Amino acid sequence: MIEEKSILSILVDNEPGVLSRIVGLFSGRGYNIESLCVAETIDPHVSRITIATMANLPVVEQIKKQLNKLVNVIKVHELTGTKYIERELALIKVKAKPEHRAEILRIVDIFRCKVVDVGLDHYTIEITGDEDKLSAILNLLKPIGIKEVAKTGIIAVSREPKNY
Amino acid sequence: MKYTGAQILMKVLQDEGVDLIFGYPGAAVIDIYDELARTDIRHITVRHEQAAVHAADGYARASGKVGVCLVTSGPGATNTVTGIASAYMDSIPVVVISGQVPTHLIGNDAFQEVDIVGITRPCTKHNYLIKQTEDLARIVREAFYIARSGRPGPVLIDIPKDVAKKTVSYGVQKEVKIRSYNPTYNPHMKQLQKVIHLIKSAERPVIFAGGGVILSKSSRELTEFARKTRIPVTTSLMGLGAFPGTDPLWLGMIGMHGTYRANKSTSGCDLLIAIGTRFDDRVTGKTDAFASQANIVHIDIDPTSIRKNIGVTIPIVGDCKITLNHLNRLVDEADLGDIPKKREKWLRQIEEWKSTQQLAYEQGNVIKPQYVIEKLYELTRGEAIITTEVGQSQMWTAQYYHFDKPDHFITSGGLGCMGFGLPAAIGAQIACPDKLVVDVAGDGSIQMNIQEMATAVEYGLAVKIVILNNGYLGMVRQWQELFYEKRYAYTKIGHMPDFIKLAEAYGAAGLRATKPEEVISVLSEGLSIPKPVMMEFLVDPEECVYPMVPAGAPISEMLLV
Numbered sequence: 044m045i046e047e048k049s050i051l052s053i054l055v056d057n058e059p060g061v062l063s064r065i066v067g068l069f070s071g072r073g074y075n076i077e078s079l080c081v082a083e084t085i086d087p088h089v090s091r092i093t094i095a096t097m098a099n100l101p102v103v104e105q106i107k108k109q110l111n112k113l114v115n116v117i118k119v120h121e122l123t124g125t126k127y128i129e130r131e132l133a134l135i136k137v138k139a140k141p142e143h144r145a146e147i148l149r150i151v152d153i154f155r156c157k158v159v160d161v162g163l164d165h166y167t168i169e170i171t172g173d174e175d176k177l178s179a180i181l182n183l184l185k186p187i188g189i190k191e192v193a194k195t196g197i198i199a200v201s202r203e204p205k206n207y
Numbered sequence: 208m209k210y211t212g213a214q215i216l217m218k219v220l221q222d223e224g225v226d227l228i229f230g231y232p233g234a235a236v237i238d239i240y241d242e243l244a245r246t247d248i249r250h251i252t253v254r255h256e257q258a259a260v261h262a263a264d265g266y267a268r269a270s271g272k273v274g275v276c277l278v279t280s281g282p283g284a285t286n287t288v289t290g291i292a293s294a295y296m297d298s299i300p301v302v303v304i305s306g307q308v309p310t311h312l313i314g315n316d317a318f319q320e321v322d323i324v325g326i327t328r329p330c331t332k333h334n335y336l337i338k339q340t341e342d343l344a345r346i347v348r349e350a351f352y353i354a355r356s357g358r359p360g361p362v363l364i365d366i367p368k369d370v371a372k373k374t375v376s377y378g379v380q381k382e383v384k385i386r387s388y389n390p391t392y393n394p395h396m397k398q399l400q401k402v403i404h405l406i407k408s409a410e411r412p413v414i415f416a417g418g419g420v421i422l423s424k425s426s427r428e429l430t431e432f433a434r435k436t437r438i439p440v441t442t443s444l445m446g447l448g449a450f451p452g453t454d455p456l457w458l459g460m461i462g463m464h465g466t467y468r469a470n471k472s473t474s475g476c477d478l479l480i481a482i483g484t485r486f487d488d489r490v491t492g493k494t495d496a497f498a499s500q501a502n503i504v505h506i507d508i509d510p511t512s513i514r515k516n517i518g519v520t521i522p523i524v525g526d527c528k529i530t531l532n533h534l535n536r537l538v539d540e541a542d543l544g545d546i547p548k549k550r551e552k553w554l555r556q557i558e559e560w561k562s563t564q565q566l567a568y569e570q571g572n573v574i575k576p577q578y579v580i581e582k583l584y585e586l587t588r589g590e591a592i593i594t595t596e597v598g599q600s601q602m603w604t605a606q607y608y609h610f611d612k613p614d615h616f617i618t619s620g621g622l623g624c625m626g627f628g629l630p631a632a633i634g635a636q637i638a639c640p641d642k643l644v645v646d647v648a649g650d651g652s653i654q655m656n657i658q659e660m661a662t663a664v665e666y667g668l669a670v671k672i673v674i675l676n677n678g679y680l681g682m683v684r685q686w687q688e689l690f691y692e693k694r695y696a697y698t699k700i701g702h703m704p705d706f707i708k709l710a711e712a713y714g715a716a717g718l719r720a721t722k723p724e725e726v727i728s729v730l731s732e733g734l735s736i737p738k739p740v741m742m743e744f745l746v747d748p749e750e751c752v753y754p755m756v757p758a759g760a761p762i763s764e765m766l767l768v
Contacts, residue, residue, distance in 0.1 A: 056387065060336075064328055071329045101514060108511040114333040114353060117387040 044099035048077065050129065050199050053110060054117040057083055057090040061115045065092060068113065074098065074106050078131075078196030089117065095197045126202035132171045132195045134159070135181065138188030139166040147187060154180050165190055208378070212340040212371040213242040216304070219347040220248065222380075225275050227251065227266065227637065229259040233279020235306030235319060238371040243277070251637065251666060254658040256283050258630035260290020260361075261619075261656070263301045265631030267294075268617045269592060270638035271424070273354050274301040280308055281319030284365070285326065289624060291361045292330040296621025297445060298422055300359040302350050309369040310338060324365050332360030340373040344380055352383040357390025358509040359422060390508060394525030399533050401521050402480070402504050403541050409478035409502075411553045412438045415461060418445030418620065419483015419507060425528035426450065426613040429482065432535050437547035438480070439557055441469040443490050444605055445620040446483070452589075452609035458557065459566070462490040463756045464602045467564035467765060468557050470756065473498055474763035480504045483527040485512040487621065488758075496761030506530050566606050567768055568750070574723050576600065576675040576746040579730070580607035583645065583673060586730050591643040592617065592635045596628040596652030598682035600675045602752045604647045626655030632670040633663055643671065643734065650676040650743075651700060660713035663739040671734055672741045674706060677748045685751045689766065710741035719743045 055061045062081055069076050077095040084091050098106065103121065110119045122129075139147055139161075147166055151158055156170035170180055174197070181189065210218070216239060220228075227249045232240045243250060253259045256278045263274025274294075278287055284305040294301045308317040324336045333353050335346045343366070350362040406412065420429050420442075426449045433440045433456055440450040441458040450457060459466030461473055473479065479501045484490070491497040494516055502520040505513050506527060513522045523530060568577040580603050583591075593608055594617040595601040601618055610616045617635055619627035628646040636644040646653075653674050663670050675681075684698040710717030716736050720729040726744065733742040754765035 060324065060328075063325070067328055105511065105515055108513075112509070112511055114385065114388045 044101070046097045046099050048123065049096050049098060049103045050122040050127070050197060051094045051096065051107065051110070052120045052122055052199060052201070053092040053094065054084070055090050055092055056115040056117065057088050058115060061090070062092070064113050064115060065094075065110065068109055072109065074102065078194075080196045080198050093196070093198045120201065122199050122201060127199050128202060129173045129197055129199040130171055131174060131177055131197050132169065133177050134193045135168045135170065135184060135189060136165050136191040137168060137184050138190055139164060143187050147184070150180065150183050156180070208376065209374045210377045211238070211242070211374050212343050212366065213238045215340070215344050215375075215377050216347060216366070216371070217242050217246050217248070218377070219344050220275070221246065223348070223351045224272065228275045228277050229253055229262045229266070229634070230277035231256050231259060231279065231283060233283045233306060233319070235280035235308060235368050236277060236371075238368065239277065239304070239306065239366070251633075251662065253630065253662050255656065256286035257290050257626065258656050258659045258662070260287045260294065260301060260303060261624075261627050261630035262634035264290065264294045264297070264299045265594060265617050265634030266638045267299050267301055267634070269614060269635035271614070273351055274299070274634065276301065276303045278303070278305050279319065280306045280323075281321045284323035285321055288326060288330065289622075291327055291363065293619045293622040293624040293627060294361040295330045295332065297418060297619065298359050299361065300354040301361040302354050303361060303363045305363060305365050306371075307336065307365045307367040310367045311369070313367065323363065327363050330361075331363050334363040334365070336365040337367070337370050340370050340375045343370065344377060348380060348383050349385060352385070353388065358419075391510070391524045392508070392526040392529055394506070394523045394530045394533065396533070398521055398523045399530070399537055402523075402534065403537050405478050405502050405504065405521070406436055406438075406538070407541070407543065407546055410549065411472070411476045412436070412478040412480065412550070413458070413472050413476040414438050414440045415442070415473065415479055415481045415484060416440060416446040416449045417443045417482065417484025419527050420446055420449040421613045423483065423508070423527040424613070425531050428528055428531035428535060430454070432531055432538070435535065435538050435547075436543065437550045437554070439472060439554065441465070441473060443484055443487065443620070444618065447605055447616045448610035448613040451611045453611055460605055462762060463492070463758070464606065464752050464754065465756075465762065466566060466606075467754055467767065468560035470754070470762040470765060471560050472557050474761065476501045478502050478504070480506075482506045482531070483508075485509070486516040488516070491516060492756050492760055492762040496763065564754070564767060570723055572723070573747045574720060574726055574744050576603050576677070576744070576750055577607050578723065579673065579675060579726055579744050579746065580604055580647065582726055582730055583647075584608045586727070586734060587643055587645070591615070591645050592639060594618065594628040594631040594635060594644065594646045596646070596648040596655075597623045597625045598649050598652060598680065599677075599685065599752050600647050600649040600652070600681070602682070603675070606752075625652035629653065629656050629659045629663075629670070629672065632672075633659060633668055636668040636670050637666075645671045645673060647673045647675070649681055650674055650678065650703060651680045654704075657709070660710065660715055660739060664714040667738070669736075669738050669740075672739070674741060674743045675746050676703070676706070676743050677746050677750065678703065679748060682752070684749075685755075688749070688751065689755070690757065706741050706743045710739075713739075715739035715741060717741045717743070719745070721745045
C-alpha cells in the first residue's frame with residue numbers, strides 16, 4: 044500500500060509529559076514523524092500539536108485511534124483530504140559571495156521572502172510557505188551554497204468555519 | 208478540615224471501596240504506611256513488588272474489583288513494571304501507588320529515585336505524578352475511574368514523600384469528569400441490524416469471543432446468543448470460560464495451540480462474529496489466511512482493536528454486554544424461523560473434524576502432563592479457580608481443564624509472564640476465600656516468584672500448586688525440537704530444588720508423584736490439605752503441546768500428534 048503524507052492536528056491537555064506520551068506512542072508503535080510542532084492555544088490549558096507523518100491509509104487510521112485513546116488527547120483532526128492552510132517557516136543561511144549577492148536578492152524578491160541577517164560572507168533568509176515553496180527556494184539556493192537551514196515543521200489550520 | 212496527603216489518600220481509597228492492598232513498605236512511603244496502619248484496609252505484605260501487582264491482578268479478576276498495590280520509590284517501583292505490563296496486555300483494572308523522592312529532589316538522581324512515570328508510560332492505561340497535595344484526591348479518583356471504565360487497565364500514581372506529608376484542606380469531592388476520556392459503551396444500532404442480516408444469510412458462521420466478554424461480565428448473554436442462533440463458539444486463551452466448555456456448540460480454543468475443529472471452522476467459516484478480542488498474532492497466525500472467506504463482525508470497546516490486525520466487514524465499537532443484549536433482542540424480533548436448522552450441515556462438518564482429530568495423549572509408564580490436568584479437572588469437578596504460569600503447563604491447562612464459568616481461569620495471556628501464577632493465585636484466594644484455587648506451574652516458571660510461598664503461608668491462604676516437572680523450559684524446548692533440529696540451547700534446567708523440602712521449609716506441605724498410578728492419590732490428598740500445598744509431578748520430559756501452528760503459518764495448517 045502507498046504511503047502518503049498526512050497532517051494531524053491534535054489538541055491536548057497543556058500538561059507536563061503529554062508530548063512525551065505522543066512521541067512515545069509514535070516511537071513505540073513504529074510510526075513515522077516527518078515533523079512536529081507544539082504550542083499553547085488561546086486556551087492556556089490546551090496545546091495544539093501538528094504532526095506530519097508518512098503512512099498508508101490503515102496505519103493513519105490506527106495512528107488516529109491510538110492518539111484518541113490517550114487520556115490527555117482532547118481531539119484528533121486529520122487535515123489531509125480537507126480544506127486547510129499549511130505553513131512552515133525556514134531560516135536559510137546561504138553563502139553570499141559578491142558575485143552571487145544580486146542573484147540571491149532576486150530569488151528572495153521572487154519568493155517574496157526577506158533577508159533578515161547579513162554577514163561578511165552570508166545572508167540569512169526568512170521564508171514562510173507551504174512545503175512546495177520551501178523546497179523550491181532550497182533547490183534554487185543549493186547551487187549557490189547553503190550553509191545551514193532551520194525549519195519549524197508544518198503548522199496548519201482547517202479552512203472550515205468549525206473549530207477543531 | 209485539614210488533612211495530610213497520606214490521610215486524604217486513605218479517605219479516597221475507602222471511598223473507592225478499597226479494603227485490600229498488596230504492597231511492600233519502603234522509605235518513600237513510610238508516611239502512607241503510617242496512615243494505612245490506622246485504617247481497617249487489609250494489607251498483604253508480599254515478598255517482591257512484582258508479585259504485588261500479579262496478586263492485585265488475580266484479585267481483580269476473581270473479585271471484579273480494582274486491585275491495588277502500594278510500593279516504594281526506585282527499585283520498589285521498577286519491580287512492579289512486569290506486573291503492570293501484564294495487567295495492561297490483559298486489560299485488568301489495577302491501581303499501583305508508588306512512593307517518590309520529595310519533589311525538590313526529583314531529577315537529582317536522589318537515593319531510590321527513578322522516573323517511574325516515564326518508565327511505565329507505554330505499559331499503563333494512564334499514569335500520574337502528583338506534584339501538589341491539593342491535586343491528590345482528584346487524581347486518585349480519576350485513576351480508579353480510568354482503571355475500571357472503558358477497556359480496563361492499570362493506572363500508576365507516583366506520590367512524592369513531601370506530597371504525602373503536606374497538610375491541605377479537603378472537602379466534598381466533585382464527580383470525576385475527564386473531558387478527553389469518554390469510552391463508547393453503546394453500539395451503533397444500524398451496524399447491529401447489518402449483523403442480523405449476515406446471521407440470516409450465513410451458512411457457516413462462527414463466534415469468536417475474547418477476554419472482553421469476561422471483563423464485561425457478559426458470558427450469559429454470549430451463551431444465550433450462541434444457543435439462540437445455533438452458532439458454534441471458539442474463544443481465545445483470555446476468553447476461556449466465557450462460553451461453557453462442555454456445551455455442544457463449544458469448539459475449543461482457537462489459535463497456535465487451539466483445537467483442530469476450532470482452527471478449521473474459523474478458517475472455513477463464511478461469517479465470523481468476533482466479540483471482545485484484539486486478534487492477537489497467537490490467535491490469527493498468518494493474517495491473510497485468517498477467516499479469509501468470511502464476513503467479519505468485530506465488537507470491541509476499544510476502537511484501536513478494530514482493524515489493527517484483521518480487516519473487518521462490520522466494525523462495532525461498544526461494550527460487549529450492552530451489544531450482546533441488543534443483539535439478543537434483535538434476534539428475537541427478527542424471527543430467524545428455520546435458519547438455525549440450516550446450520551446442521553455445518554455443525555455436522557464440525558462434528559466430523561472433532562471426531563477425526565481430538566485432543567489426545569497416551570498415558571504409558573511415565574506421567575503425561577495432560578493426564579495430570581485431566582485428573583485435576585475431574586477431582587475438582589471443574590469448579591476450581593485455576594491460575595497458571597506460562598508455557599506448556601499453561602497450554603495443557605487451557606486444553607484439558609474445560610472451563611464452564613468465567614473468572615475461573617486466570618492467566619497472563621498477552622504478556623505471557625512466567626512467575627504470574629502463584630501471586631495471582633494468592634490474589635484470587637483472598638478474593639474467594641471459600642474457593643479452591645490451584646496454580647498450574649512448570650518447574651521453570653514456579654521458580655520465578657517462588658518466594659511468595661511465604662506470603663501464602665503467612666496469611667493462611669491455602670493455594671494449591673501443581674508443578675508439572677519436566678526438567679526443561681518446556682515450551683522453548685518444544686520449539687527447539689520442532690524448528691531448531693533439537694538443539695536444546697540452555698533450556699535444560701541443570702539443578703532443581705527439592706520442591707517437597709522447599710515447600711516444608713516455607714511451612715507449606717509438599718507431595719510428589721513419580722508414577723502414573725500416584726497421580727490421583729497425590730492430587731486428592733494435596734487438594735484436601737487445608738494449607739498451601741506444592742504437588743510435584745515428574746512428567747514426560749519431552750512431551751509436546753499439540754496441535755501446534757508454527758508461528759506465522761495459517762491456523763488451518765496444524766502440526767498434529
